[in-house]
Amino acid sequence: MNLSGAKALMKSLECEHVDTIFGIPGGVVIPIYDELFNQEAITHYLVRHEQAAAHAADGYARATGKVGVCMATSGPGATNLVTGIATAYMDSVPLVALTGQVTTDLIGNDAFQEANITGITLPITKHSYLVHEASEIPQTIKEAFHIASTGRPGPVLVDIPKDVQTMSARFEYPKKVHLPGYQPTYEGHPGQIKRAAKAITEAHRPVIYVGGGAKISGASEEVRALAETIVAPVTMTLMGMGTLPAEHPLSLGMLGMHGTKYANYAVTESDLIIAIGARFDDRVTGKIASFAPNAKIIHIDIDPAEIGKNVRVDIPIVGDVKRVLQKLIPLLKDTHTKEWMEKVQTWKREYPLEFGETGLKPQYVVREISRLCPDAVVCTEVGQHQMWAAQYFSHRHPRNFISSGGLGTMGYGFPASIGAKIGRPDETVFDLAGDGSFTMNCQELATAVAYDVQVKVAIFNNGYLGMVRQWQELFYDRRYSQTKLSEINFVKLADAFGAHGIRVDSPSEVAPAIEEALAVPKPVIIDFRIEPEECVFPMVPAGAALNEIIDAKNGG
Amino acid sequence: MKHTVSVLVQNKPGVLARTAGLFSRRGYNIESLTVGVTENEAISRMTIVVAGDDTVVEQVTKQLNKLIEVIKVSDLTKESYVDRELVLIKVTADSSNRAEIMQIVNIFRARIVDVAPKSLIIEVTGDEGKLDALISMLKQFGIKEIVRTGTLALGRGPKVIQSGKD
Numbered sequence: 001m002n003l004s005g006a007k008a009l010m011k012s013l014e015c016e017h018v019d020t021i022f023g024i025p026g027g028v029v030i031p032i033y034d035e036l037f038n039q040e041a042i043t044h045y046l047v048r049h050e051q052a053a054a055h056a057a058d059g060y061a062r063a064t065g066k067v068g069v070c071m072a073t074s075g076p077g078a079t080n081l082v083t084g085i086a087t088a089y090m091d092s093v094p095l096v097a098l099t100g101q102v103t104t105d106l107i108g109n110d111a112f113q114e115a116n117i118t119g120i121t122l123p124i125t126k127h128s129y130l131v132h133e134a135s136e137i138p139q140t141i142k143e144a145f146h147i148a149s150t151g152r153p154g155p156v157l158v159d160i161p162k163d164v165q166t167m168s169a170r171f172e173y174p175k176k177v178h179l180p181g182y183q184p185t186y187e188g189h190p191g192q193i194k195r196a197a198k199a200i201t202e203a204h205r206p207v208i209y210v211g212g213g214a215k216i217s218g219a220s221e222e223v224r225a226l227a228e229t230i231v232a233p234v235t236m237t238l239m240g241m242g243t244l245p246a247e248h249p250l251s252l253g254m255l256g257m258h259g260t261k262y263a264n265y266a267v268t269e270s271d272l273i274i275a276i277g278a279r280f281d282d283r284v285t286g287k288i289a290s291f292a293p294n295a296k297i298i299h300i301d302i303d304p305a306e307i308g309k310n311v312r313v314d315i316p317i318v319g320d321v322k323r324v325l326q327k328l329i330p331l332l333k334d335t336h337t338k339e340w341m342e343k344v345q346t347w348k349r350e351y352p353l354e355f356g357e358t359g360l361k362p363q364y365v366v367r368e369i370s371r372l373c374p375d376a377v378v379c380t381e382v383g384q385h386q387m388w389a390a391q392y393f394s395h396r397h398p399r400n401f402i403s404s405g406g407l408g409t410m411g412y413g414f415p416a417s418i419g420a421k422i423g424r425p426d427e428t429v430f431d432l433a434g435d436g437s438f439t440m441n442c443q444e445l446a447t448a449v450a451y452d453v454q455v456k457v458a459i460f461n462n463g464y465l466g467m468v469r470q471w472q473e474l475f476y477d478r479r480y481s482q483t484k485l486s487e488i489n490f491v492k493l494a495d496a497f498g499a500h501g502i503r504v505d506s507p508s509e510v511a512p513a514i515e516e517a518l519a520v521p522k523p524v525i526i527d528f529r530i531e532p533e534e535c536v537f538p539m540v541p542a543g544a545a546l547n548e549i550i551d552a553k554n555g556g
Numbered sequence: 557m558k559h560t561v562s563v564l565v566q567n568k569p570g571v572l573a574r575t576a577g578l579f580s581r582r583g584y585n586i587e588s589l590t591v592g593v594t595e596n597e598a599i600s601r602m603t604i605v606v607a608g609d610d611t612v613v614e615q616v617t618k619q620l621n622k623l624i625e626v627i628k629v630s631d632l633t634k635e636s637y638v639d640r641e642l643v644l645i646k647v648t649a650d651s652s653n654r655a656e657i658m659q660i661v662n663i664f665r666a667r668i669v670d671v672a673p674k675s676l677i678i679e680v681t682g683d684e685g686k687l688d689a690l691i692s693m694l695k696q697f698g699i700k701e702i703v704r705t706g707t708l709a710l711g712r713g714p715k716v717i718q719s720g721k722d
Binding site for chain 1: 570618
């Protein structure tokens with residue numbers, strides 16, 4: 001069967017069970033959009049900025065575990081995807097980005113809307129392709145989805161010149177891929193697993209440190225089983241939140257720069273760190289030399305390059321977290337953690353997360369959202385509100401907290417929440433946002449309204465780029481250089497787009513506003529006018545050790 | 557310390573950019589990089605000389621392995637290997653010193669590949685030590701230009717680096 005390149009692309013996407021694409025058409029992808037016009041199997045969501053297409057596909061992928069797909073035209077369309085691709089790369093999100101390219105005879109000529117997008121995205125993609133012939137399309141798409149979704153997932157970019165879309169070639173969808181250079185290790189080495197079991201059995205002060213890899217691997221049950229078997233506390237990174245429910249007695253919440261005091265103390269005094277799908281990021285470890293100074297480290301990760309990258313590891317296990325834990329747990333015997341757990345529980349009682357009571361406190365708003373919709377999918381932007389969302393929302397489910405961790409992309413949360421809601425239409429989806437972050441992609445209100453994607457946005461409006469302001473307050477003598485934001489009427493903004501807006505000024509209005517937002521069958525913005533100079537505490541200053549953690553009493 | 561790393565890659569466009577780009581963006585220093593097709597024309601072999609301690613080279617190896625088109629990475633420095641580099645050296649030479657230069661060239665088993673009234677081009681292959689020695693001997697005559705291929709290397713003995721992780 002002979003098909004045009006564009007048709008072959010559609011067929012290939014169908015073979016990969018793609019039913020959702022986020023994108024914007026443009027000059028060199030018109031043949032693809034022309035094929036899309038006839039398509040029933042695939043719903044295309046027209047966003048208002050390509051960056052949002054990438055973030056929405058990313059949110060969709062994180063919420064569902066499927067591969068997210070976004071599409072853009074050449075040149076500016078493609079370069080607008082870049083931040084979204086980098087975001088997905090840093091957080092290991094399976095994403096396929098399809099871009100149009102100028103015709104093959106024009107490539108390299110600085111043609112209209114030409115950008116070398118495979119070159120630009122080289123360091124932020126797991127792999128990329130520039131397709132030269134229509135006949136390459138099925139194989140390329142097959143490989144792209146395989147690479148994006150297996151091993152340590154990541155974004156793959158496929159760049160398709162316009163003439164390749166219109167040329168005709170035989171179509172046959174390959175059954176398998178042959179990539180001799182790409183064979184991820186899923187099974188952990190049995191000898192290493194035995195060594196790990198021995199170290200765990202001998203440990204007196206173990207801490208389980210869980211990252212995003214546990215979610216990706218679907219290992220929540222195994223993490224819980226491990227913790228309960230050996231009776232050890234579990235701390236999670238921003239990416240790992242929800243792996244073990246926050247209410248679980250063994251949960252210590254988040255560790256690191258804005259982690260709980262008790263998590264950071266536990267890590268510092270631990271004699272064994274069991275790192276699961278985590279990468280010892282600088283926001284987690286603080287000063288690396290003082291990180292868990294007396295601990296042996298077991299590191300389980302599917303990506304061998306993460307092992308030994310930032311810290312010295314005693315027992316590395318390369319493999320899929322879920323499978324490794326399934327092999328490890330049956331080998332574990334009695335542990336001696338009773339004393340340790342008592343100590344940890346004392347820290348937990350002594351140093352709870354707490355906040356003041358004056359004015360409208362952002363922490364209170366998060367707690368109320370958590371109380372009124374405990375099973376909501378929570379997306380965030382980046383900054384103070386993101387940390388409050390991590391700290392004060394009672395995370396219950398592994399795929400319900402969606403946040404840009406590695407790249408820290410402001411403007412991520414809102415389009416990601418649209419993608420998440422499309423992927424899981426029956427669930428409540430909240431975007432917790434700052435006023436700075438939200439305005440970076442607020443044009444997507446148009447998308448949410450156009451497709452009736454009823455996401456609820458809670459803006460923590462302090463009139464500042466709050467996290468930077470906090471650093472300026474604490475470390476730069478309150479010199480608030482370029483962090484004061486001008487006033488925006490978000491209720492009117494919502495109205496202009498056809499969404500619903502609510503303004504909240506006092507604590508008593510919080511719960512009614514959330515209830516109203518849930519009741520209104522529309523995308524909703526709640527403008528919470530929070531205490532403008534509230535800080536995120538506790539905090540480990542950059543470059544300090546985890547136990548040099550400050551709170552509102554000794555830092556603010 | 558220098559490490560000589562042998563890398564088998566799929567012979568595809570962009571693979572060199574991907575490999576070289578990885579070094580620069582992760583802050584590793586390449587001393588030299590050579591690439592050419594192997595006995596199997598679908599596969600190329602790169603020889604990369606990288607400076608750094610064992611931890612750095614371990615990361616380099618792991619990061620290289622993550623590239624989809626990289627089939628096999630092997631740190632030759634860990635075993636016994638042969639390395640060679642080819643250098644062309646253009647030296648100032650006239651009738652007064654040509655004979656002396658030719659003597660030096662002979663001692664190093666190098667060859668003269670171009671003669672002009674005021675210059676010579678010398679071709680020499682060898683390992684780094686030999687090449688450095690020759691270059692320092694030729695400095696006195698005036699070196700006009702040097703071009704080097706970069707190091708090529710193969711492990712000694714019958715063992716080969718298989719072109720497939722399959």
